[in-house]
Amino acid sequence: MAPLPPIESLSLRQAIAQMIVVRGAGYLFDHERPYPQWEADEATLKRWIEAGIGGVILLGGSAAEVAQKTKQLQHWAKMPLLIAADIEEGVGQRFSGATEFPPPMALGEIWRTDPHQAIALAETMGAITAQEALSIGINWVLAPVLDVNNNPHNPVINIRAFGETPDQVSALGTAFIRGAQQYAVLTTAKHFPGHGDTATDSHLALPTISHNETRLNTVELPPFEAAIQTGVDAVMSAHLMIPAWDQHYPATLSPAILTTQLRQNLGFGGLIVTDALVMGGMTQFADPNTVAVQAIAAGADILLMPPDVDGAITAIETAVKTGQLPESRIYASVARIWQAKQKILTAKPLIFPQGINGDHPETQKTVAMMLQKAAKNKKASIKISSFPDNFARNLIVVDSVLKSPFLRPNCPVIAIPQRHGYTAEIIELKTLPRLQLEAIPTLVQCFLRGNPFTAKLADPIDSLKEIAAQIPLQGVIFYGSPYFLEALQAALPEIPWWFSYGQMAIAQAQICTSLWESVPQPDHTAAEFI
Incomplete structure (x- = not known):
């Protein structure tokens, strides 16, 4: 990476550019970008970096691709880049090939019965995440x-949180930070103030x-206070209205x-970074350039994903030149950015795939222990029937077929039931109420969790109740959110169910291998092999 120049050598526009983090795809080729409306193409990304923007946030691609991509990005840069990723559940959550952990709430589940073990696991999770991030060139863990x-109706945080109480979240969140602090990466407490x-x-x-204010101080703020005391490097703002503190501006734009x-x-005293400014909570509040200026006025050091990068830089520059923003405000933020970049420059180099632990036993x-200890079930001793004549149905329900990377042709949730005569059918939850099913034995497996861009946490229970009245339902498995389980037990008290916080192959295998007395050998005479 290039060295850091003296702050005073930066022009005003160069200093402002350092306060901008743009989004790119982890894929190496432009045509592979899944979200081209948000992810800059290579030419645009190179132009912005050469103009001096402060960082890039990456999403998608394999760990191997990202390791190569981050080298290219740093090579273009005249000053070291902050390269960030939303890797709340491990590097493998976003970049295939690296370690994917269960969602943080799985640790909260373990914490209920064994706080010491949960804290130790959270620290391990933080350390492995930080190590793998550095291995592929990511120096900022969001x-x-x-x-x-x-x-329980939260559609976007949900199982991304460590738990439902300030004590849980504080203990496990700070443990994650301590683990990550074993490596020279930046950590981020989000989404302030809750x-x-x-x-x-x-x-x-x-x-x-x-x-x-009393409630905010006793429930929402304690985890952030604990993180600050632990030495977290950055705090990300939330796009929320909080009238008790500010009746006019959302948190991201609020000096108060x-x-x-x-x-x-x-x-x-660390970095304050906005949540993505392309989000509806901001774009519907004011025009992008007004938002950019107001976020800086409120106290933000870094603007994440402004919709109009060049426009944001120009708007902030104009605000300084017209006296709307003091110039000292810009250089104070750059000083904090320089402090953060000095930290990442001390990182011990890891040459990919050194540091990647995904395949390590x-x-x-x-990961398996975390999933197992957090799992839940009813009538776990019950074994469901096999149907050698392939007479049964394996109904797999997902939020979105296009956003289901955990489903592959030979993944456990498909392959294991298939050996017992259950033929897979994959549908989206929104089609479940309209589904007309033949009355054959059916296993239902639901992959449902809170995710960004989810208007409402979808509830499958009424549809499952209708299905159970029409067909011989063998059992129900939930992967993801636990918030459906109480309603499931009330609606279908006689139906066995199993639950895992994880949706990855390890979680699938743990449950599916427990459903039958024995697992037949795989069928090597499959008709498809490509």
């Missing part, structure tokens, strides 16, 4: 999530947290929240 998910108690997704609209509450009252054992 984790942990420190929202207290005390609203996105847990809302049923609105700020990717789509602007939620309101209507609690009074970012400067008064976070900087002054909590004493945070010890890492796989840790």
